[in-house]
Amino acid sequence: MNLPDTGRATDDLLAEIARLRAHDLPVRGGQVTAYVYDTGRAEVHEAAAHAYFEMLEVNTLDPTAFPSVVEMERQVVGAVADLLGGGHGIFTNGGTESIMLAVKAARDGSRVAGRPNMVVPVTAHPAFHKAAHYLGVEVRAVPVDLVTYRVEPEAVEAAIDGDTVLVVVSAPSYPQGVVDPVEKVAALARDRGVACHVDACVGGWLLPWLREAGADVPAFDLSVPGVTSISCDLHKFGYAPKGASVVLFADPATRRRAYFASGAWPGYTVINATVQSSKSAGPLAGAWATLQALGRDGYLELGRATLRAATRLREGVAAIPGLRVLGGQESSLVAFAGDDVDVFVLSDEARRRGWFIQPQLSYAGIPANLHVTVTGVTLRGVEAMLEVIAESAAAARSRGPAVLPDGLVELIAGLDLDALDDATFAELAASVGIDLTSRDQPEMAVVNAVLDALPARVREAILVRFLSVIYSGT
Template identity: 80%
Template sequence: MSLPDKGRSTEELLAEIARLKRDDLPVRGGKVTAYVYDTGRPEVHEAAARAYFEMLEVNTLDPTAFPSVVEMEKQVVGAVAELLGGGSGVFTSGGTESVMLAVKAARDSRETGGRPRMAVPVTAHPAFHKAAHYLGLAVDAVPVDPVTFRASPGGVEAAITEDTVLVVASAPSYPQGVIDPIAEIAGIAAARGVPCHVDACVGGWLLPWLREAGADIPPFDLSVPGVTSLSCDLHKFGYAPKGASVVLFADPAMRRRAYFASASWPGYTVINATVQSSKSAGPLGGAWATFQALGREGYLELGRTTLAAARELREGIAKIPGLRVLGDPESALVAFGSTGDDDGVDVFVLSDEARKRGWFLQPQLSYAGIPANIHITVTGVTLRGVEAMLEVIAEAVEAARERGPAELPEGLVELVAGLDLDALDDAAFGELAAAVGVDLGGSGQPEMAVVNAVLDALPADRREAILIRFLSVIYA
């Protein structure tokens, strides 16, 4: 792109955006089962979009300059605290930032003799690894039960050392949608004098409504003794526009540990509640408007339909030969994999076949003894199309069975495993990918079975290095 000599009209720009988006996955309708959350109520999303635009140019950097920011944030955070056991909190741009602040607060609240450490289940979100990388902590992996996929309390106990500053649990964990034994884990942490963070980014704003709709949801929030902080994304099951999350702290003193202030320069006063400094109040306005547009009755009804859709989906998948649901998910996240017998299928090929039929089913790589699988996020709109989704899954299973597993060129995995990535520039890496049928610069929705099969065969650290190169080539 080069900057145009003369400004273009709004009509031209919108037409260009439409062209650029032609290969994007649809954000409405329920056929994309990850990344987007749809109420099925256009008027709610319209209200949020208009409020977002109204607050777009308001800068949250200085709350004394824009009092609307303070009032909106207090209302939004207050609603989250009321639903999730109290506490005080911060409105953030997403789950990763919420986690980052929780980790910072825990690190800064405890003196350690060595490098500060976190005890983190292998099913916890990579945001904790990202926070550890940015903030200089070490991560001690906690195993999960191979059948239920819930974090092991005994594993947590074994992972805590004198340098542990935070214990993590999930409600639910994203991969299989199950809730860790929060009360046990928080109790162990409290007995050792260590803060405990519950990552409820994906479930925090959903689980209470599922419970009210009749689901058996165990206690998981700040009302549980020993839970000291909790993250809850509003742009997931709160259905707010992207860029909306809250991190809650049981103790206001811990929240202050998340803040950053600097007086070591001659410019304006710097005091930040989040990682970002200047940022638009648009996401805050959108979250506030979504809360107001739906209200308790709206969220409860969405909880009922989500619960019904998740149950119907789990039961339907269990009836398809060759598939099995992983674990017993309490939430609206469903993961299923191959039975591994003669009727089993390659889940990566299954995902590609579903995409050909207009449905995006998210593939997940194997890790820590958990097999490769397909992940589906059930939202408020899913119930309308759950029968169609099950039909597509069944069709994709048959097509995947007919195609067979993804075929990898002989020696490809060994080649990738042994690559000296530092010796390859992005152009050379792209050419190498194209040579095995992976076009990183193409348009449309690519087939990913081969890529996922290669990644699945590599250890985690090698996967990470390859993924970084993929991203670098895509944006080159």
């Protein structure tokens, strides 16, 4: 039984949390190069945690009941607007929610005759596909240049038709860390009367500081003519606790289209600025405190350290035999592929040495590669990281690529997954050496190699079953 008969003491609960986290990746120190963002300044994270706790039980559902929420949001959104060309914003609990609201606003502001569609680069974040799925919008994915990894404006223009409600560009795109040609795409969208959203969830609170630190960063924000909305995650390079994001709109009328209101019931007044209704003000307070604790000088210092670390990492990786860096230098997202090195095996070897380097699957002509998100703390350990990457590359070359059992990919591709229950799927995975029930950090080279060999739709179906299995019993 999951619920105890009697209440447990706080010390007992904290001890169990520590036990449950024994196999988690560390969230501080820079050895996990994805998912977490670290300033290296403990006092900043502590200030955010205290502020989060102070507002934990405040419900943002009704801002008239808790005016502190309004004031904090005005300050946080105002800081983002000051940095990104103005606009009118909404604080959300993450980039996906910000993107969902941008897509909703574009859809509701259009008057298309058929099914609405949006044009996105193949490198655009899957949150756009998720928003499209929820909101009944068709996704039209267009290619990127396979040298620069930026979307091709001509391809975007060719995909726009009378039912297009939104065009998307990234600043930067996550996979290779490059900024799409925002000015060109926004101009052609404006000429066609279509909204243009800049996904700056990663770069919105990074690129301006990198530019100030000396990086060559192109224009990408609401100051660019034709850009109608932009998203910016503060729980990434704003270093706020999860989940904290802002979506800005060029005009208040578009922001209003992101809202939802319902008067068709006899209960309390329902007006929501976000997808969620009731939610804690903790993330908002955490973001507010982080911005206040760091200030302009703090973020500029982090920007300088991040730029130096990213430059050194690119140089160091390029010097390792068999590895090559993908993409440009305008952000601090670094991706690299292997010529005679299996990058999935390299990733496992790095994990053996205490480092998590994120694998990325091949897609649309872009090779399988590894991804490093360089943050403010990375500079302290960049030489150690490069040593681990070099050692892991040599070990991966010696081991050779991940070996898949004959016929496994074809077997999986031909499975009727709907006919398998979770237990049978787990047994099938175990039969080829993949234990989905283990809490230990697994070797993932074979898993990633299988996924890499499958079409995207089959990958998606397999991943859904994987998630279902690891949460089985809940």
